[in-house]
Amino acid sequence: MSRRSTPTSNARAAALLRDRAASQRSPQKRRAYERAADAVLALDHPLESCLGSDGRLRKIPNVGPSSERVILEVLRGDSAESAVRAIAMAGGNTRGPGTADSHQHFLASADVAEALGNSTLEGPTLDDYQGDLQMHTTWSDGTVSVAQMADACRSRGYAFCAITDHAHGLSVAGGISMQELDDQKQEIDAINRRLRGRFRVIKSIEANILADGRLDLTADELAQVELVVAAPHSALRPDADQTERMLRVVSTPGVHILGHPRGRKSGVRPGLRANWTRVFAQAAKTGVAIEIDGDPRRQDIDFALARDAAAAGCFFALDSDAHAAFVDIAIAHARLAGLPPARIVNCWPLEWLLKWMRLRSTSTDQ
Ligand SMILES: [Zn+2]
Incomplete structure (x- = not known):
């Protein structure tokens, strides 16, 4: 065949x-x-x-x-x-x-x-993939603990994972308060001490993108974590073009990843409309990675849009958005788009990833 x-x-x-x-x-x-x-x-x-x-x-x-x-x-x-x-x-x-x-x-x-399994495709392989950068735990709307998530990732051979529970602005998803985030950080520190040198859990959060492109967290709050995924979870059905909203997000200091950019959900909503070429060009300029979300109902962005983002020069984050499952769908899209592993932050050695994270965290350029 x-x-x-x-x-x-x-x-x-x-x-x-x-x-x-x-x-x-x-x-x-x-x-x-x-x-x-x-x-x-x-x-x-x-x-x-x-x-x-x-x-x-x-x-x-x-x-x-x-x-x-x-x-x-x-x-x-x-x-x-x-x-x-x-x-x-x-x-x-x-x-x-x-x-x-x-x-x-x-x-x-x-x-x-x-x-x-198609060796004629040029994108990343499962072996290239070092760690998942969007995962949810019982601290928000996930079903497993931080330790269970870390163990599941280690058993897959990953070197790192980011725990990105929803921020407190998203009360429908049981968003994590700043006090709870503090407690979670201590839990993560303990796990990292236990796994020192073998695995690294990254302290992160998934911030919600508001209708005007601001986030549901202040700059000070963003600075409390190592990695920020910004993603739309509200105002998902406007008729108007959302380019300005998304340009604002990828220009926000401290944001690392634009998560499931369109907010589409199979059988529920088609997702936001924007001039993605302009959004990707700006993300390439600021160094914000564009996510391929591997949730089967999201698949956002998909392989076709990923080709446009690749042409604009973007970095990518391939994430499971795991409330339980894993990342194969996102890797499949990346392979169909032919994305070079060097452009995928999850395929970098941990050292590079941490360096990029710190650069984005301290960057003020827009
Ligand atoms: Zn999300």
Whole structure:
């Protein structure tokens, strides 16, 4: 079988199934389409290989007859019609949930496996990857402790990880107060003492980007941590262009990483619109890394936009955004974009990473 460097039909079919789910009134039907979308995303082979010579789909668990019809439309290449119908069902809004636009350039499991195993691609490998720079713990909305996260990263062979619980401005995600952050720092210091020389936990935070591009933390508060991921979690549905908002973030002293820049979420919202070329050019100038967020529902930025950021000269951060899972999706996007490991801060030796972090922390240039 020839090697692919473009995604399979799996993600496209899953996207249309999610669109169908979003347009159902009946909770049962909605759940059935959602389950089918999840099943297709998790398949380890292309849907094309499930097509029998009789033109029917071989049995896929959790995919019923209605979902099968959607998949067959995609495989026969007439899914444009489905997309138009879904848009019509979403009230003609071409950027809302239930539109093809909200799932652009998503990867399914089969795509991730193929990108990681395809030796003709030039991006980073799993072995190049040294550590995850966006992870959440029980201090905010994660499910595991700092120590458990560090152990999981060590078992993956990482050299470092950053603990980036949500800042206190984000109360919906159980944001961490400055007092709690202080307690967390002591916990991290103890872990680093225990693992000295073998692993390094980086004290970090995920700040929320407000509607005007300011953060939910003051400059003094930002200075309390070693690494700041700034990411949008509110004002995610404005019609207006968000270029100025994002330019302000990548020009803010003390910010290291622009996290999941568009704030898109599969089946929920398509994400912010901005002149990303201008945002990337400014980020390249200030040395702020652009994140490829590996959360399966986010995949933000994706491989296509990553190519634009690479052309602008940006650094990248490939993160799991783990509340539990890991980073393979982000690495797959980076490989499809052909990003050189030297531009990916997670692939740097710890010493380089710490040096870049300190440079950004103390930088005043905008
Ligand atoms: Zn986030």
